[in-house]
Amino acid sequence: MSATLPPETRPPATLTDVAETLVHQIGETRTWLEELVRIPSISALPEHADDVRACAERTAARCRDAGLEDVELLELEGAHPYVTGSWLHAGPDAPTVLLYAHHDVQPVGTADRWSSPPFTPTERKGRLFGRGSADDKAGILAHLAAIRAWLTARGSLPVNVKVIIEGEEELGSPNLTAFLARYGDRLRADVIVLTDLVNHKVGWPGLTTTLRGMAEATVTVRSLEQPVHSGMWGGAVPDAFTGAIRLLATLHDERGEIAVPGFADDVRPLSEEERARFAALHEDPDELRDEVRMLDGVGFVGDPDRSLFERLWARPTITPVGMDVPSVANASNTLLSRVDVKLSCRLAPGQDPDRAMTALRDHLIAQAPWGLHVEVALGERNPAWVMEPGGPAWDAAVAAMTAAYGREPAVLGCGGSIPFVEPFSAAFDGAPCLLVGIEDPASNAHGEDESLHLEDFVRACLGEAFLLGELAAR
Numbered sequence: 001m002s003a004t005l006p007p008e009t010r011p012p013a014t015l016t017d018v019a020e021t022l023v024h025q026i027g028e029t030r031t032w033l034e035e036l037v038r039i040p041s042i043s044a045l046p047e048h049a050d051d052v053r054a055c056a057e058r059t060a061a062r063c064r065d066a067g068l069e070d071v072e073l074l075e076l077e078g079a080h081p082y083v084t085g086s087w088l089h090a091g092p093d094a095p096t097v098l099l100y101a102h103h104d105v106q107p108v109g110t111a112d113r114w115s116s117p118p119f120t121p122t123e124r125k126g127r128l129f130g131r132g133s134a135d136d137k138a139g140i141l142a143h144l145a146a147i148r149a150w151l152t153a154r155g156s157l158p159v160n161v162k163v164i165i166e167g168e169e170e171l172g173s174p175n176l177t178a179f180l181a182r183y184g185d186r187l188r189a190d191v192i193v194l195t196d197l198v199n200h201k202v203g204w205p206g207l208t209t210t211l212r213g214m215a216e217a218t219v220t221v222r223s224l225e226q227p228v229h230s231g232m233w234g235g236a237v238p239d240a241f242t243g244a245i246r247l248l249a250t251l252h253d254e255r256g257e258i259a260v261p262g263f264a265d266d267v268r269p270l271s272e273e274e275r276a277r278f279a280a281l282h283e284d285p286d287e288l289r290d291e292v293r294m295l296d297g298v299g300f301v302g303d304p305d306r307s308l309f310e311r312l313w314a315r316p317t318i319t320p321v322g323m324d325v326p327s328v329a330n331a332s333n334t335l336l337s338r339v340d341v342k343l344s345c346r347l348a349p350g351q352d353p354d355r356a357m358t359a360l361r362d363h364l365i366a367q368a369p370w371g372l373h374v375e376v377a378l379g380e381r382n383p384a385w386v387m388e389p390g391g392p393a394w395d396a397a398v399a400a401m402t403a404a405y406g407r408e409p410a411v412l413g414c415g416g417s418i419p420f421v422e423p424f425s426a427a428f429d430g431a432p433c434l435l436v437g438i439e440d441p442a443s444n445a446h447g448e449d450e451s452l453h454l455e456d457f458v459r460a461c462l463g464e465a466f467l468l469g470e471l472a473a474r
């Protein structure tokens, strides 16, 4: 990475020293990022619990190196550690900003489908490959690069800063409510900044105003007390596998649109402003196909009368993500007696999670083929989150990102979920949340060959440094 400002960057006149310092330190920032990427902090796998802790400790050490004070691991029984730190000397009149990221990562999927080992950070074509290189270890480093540049250049920050780096985001933050009850007071802030989102494109930053909610269900389909010989009994006796597939097939119509009665009844239709905002993004289906690497001839699903952005950000989904059946290699000629299926749902703005999931459960039980026994266990669920763009914090973010990227941020939705946002914003009297991009659509977070665009990473770090200044000025 070069130690000069990206050509499009126009630092505010009062911040050239901070920008130059940040760029001067960017090599070391990258070294700190690579250090974190080398730690396989996979929160979902119990055998990696020590790695998640090691990653928290390494993050804490770098928080101290960046100049944060009171750095410590925040613990909660049964939860991976969070990391916190602060710098609170900007005075009582300056706003207090809470900076959020997470240090845990997703499992690697199929390791041998990675072009380089997932925990060996590797640069190719201007991108840094590695699990967590973008989601969300780059988000941690954007915070630290901005803080360090300010403290090095000026010896102070323009705002009071608190940092919270979560350790269980990729698990769906199961202990967040308990965490908020225990530590919420000391994290209280006027504005929350999250660097765990996606930019619109490389070089075109994004601010996200909606997140879909998330819900899970486990469906158990049973036909017999035990598996039986498929030759002796097949043809007359139902098997749970075929039954489960028939049941899953009732969830969507032939277009791939959800067909569960009532499930989507309370989805909030797009407002005129949202429609206009989505239209301003110039949706290009071919480009989306490339970004997600869809195979030739494979079409999009969902209601064709809705734009792809509406389908991705403002409509719900029901997706089977796991099934307990024998693998092909272990298959025998039997009628399966029991099949378990995990369903993962994304909930749209407006949807009441309890209402939607009850509708799903009622539908699955009512549709059981051949009198099979169907049970549905509902799991964790969080509603969608929506903010209206505007206000001083929003304007500060637009100014900062425009200065860093040389282009105004796109106003985006996000189909994903960040459980942290809604409860913390609510607990801080509706504090505005700025959801700032760090990935780009080709980053493939959660997939194989996850990567970070290195030049945009510099712009993201600069954008955050400018944001602290802009927030102080407003």
Ligand SMILES: [Zn+2]
Residues within 6 Å of the ligand: 102, 135, 136, 169, 196
């Ligand atoms: Zn993330």
